[in-house]
Amino acid sequence: MEKQWQGDGTTLSLEEIIIGRCYNYIRVVNPSVGEKNCSQIWEAFRDAFIFKNPCKVFPKDYEPFIRLTVHDVPVNKSLFWENSQLLVNRYADSTKRMMPLDGTLMGWLANGLAWCGHPGGTGMNYKSCPTTDECEHNPVESFWRIASEEYAKLAAGVMHVMLNGSVSDGAYPVNGFFAKFELTNLIRDNILNIQIWVMDEIEGPDNESCGTKTIKLLETTLQEDGFKYTCTDNYKPVRLLQCVDFPAHHDCLCAQ
Structure with a gap:
């Protein structure tokens, strides 16, 4: 059979x-x-x-x-992600904003x-x-x-990574594609800065933020590998995009 x-x-x-x-x-x-x-x-x-x-x-x-x-x-247009594909694609806008x-x-x-x-x-x-x-x-x-x-x-120039701060099993999964296959293959001399965006889902829990839990692990890894980076919770341009579908939510009223 x-x-x-x-x-x-x-x-x-x-x-x-x-x-x-x-x-x-x-x-x-x-x-x-x-x-x-x-x-x-x-x-x-x-x-x-x-x-x-x-x-x-x-x-x-x-x-x-x-x-x-x-x-x-394109330089400054690379965007990596874990557990946020739909939001990444909306923000990228068919390569017009990011690739x-x-x-x-x-x-x-x-x-x-x-x-x-x-x-x-x-x-x-x-x-x-x-x-x-x-x-x-x-x-x-x-x-x-x-x-x-x-x-x-x-990837070259400023590199971006969007992580989901509402998931319960780690915004930066150590066995995920970003950790195992992408972060390990970056060419350090080509990367000026890595921008980490930790995005909570609208109406979702705030399980992780910059400097905590698995995000802290990612930050430590980047430091050890010699990368410059910044970390932002609920990066405003992406947050405003999320709020298109929840205009009356209190998180979106505060984002305006």
Whole structure:
């Protein structure tokens, strides 16, 4: 009997989605990246996992895809995050204000999609794919690991990181992507300053702030690694964006 994984199966029309996103990115979202061969990019992405055991796909398998999609991240525009993706994307405004990982071409193409291989048929499993709890080296996990590492190497100037101060299990998770794959791959000589924004959710608890708990651990790590940094609780421009949906909340009245 065919094994059923716990994760969603490969997104239907994956090829059409990725090629379409590619042309949308290079023509509309960020034409400054120049010409890219979208068909070749799809083939490099597909070849990383198609027909393969979905528990034996490694970050290095995506290296051809990364080479085809990589481009510069504008100075002072890098934005890292943990537990705040929706807010990050709203603030980034489709690369107009910031360029987080999923605002780069490599991240834009894969964001929100699911995929994995199958030994027969079309070479893709449309019924289910493994989660990271089921096997570490699955196609999606391996993709975001190498993409995160490459994105970190591109950061320059003032770097930003948005953390969620309302989560209960650590605003700066030591096993999260930022700690394991991004912070460790920053090129220190390229970074002038790191701005930490600790954002509480509107109507959410204030579980962590600058200088406390896991945020303190992050600050200590940055000091030890020789980075200059600042930390701000509820950075006002982002707070005002949160308040668009809660204009009458007392936290938003105080933010005005």
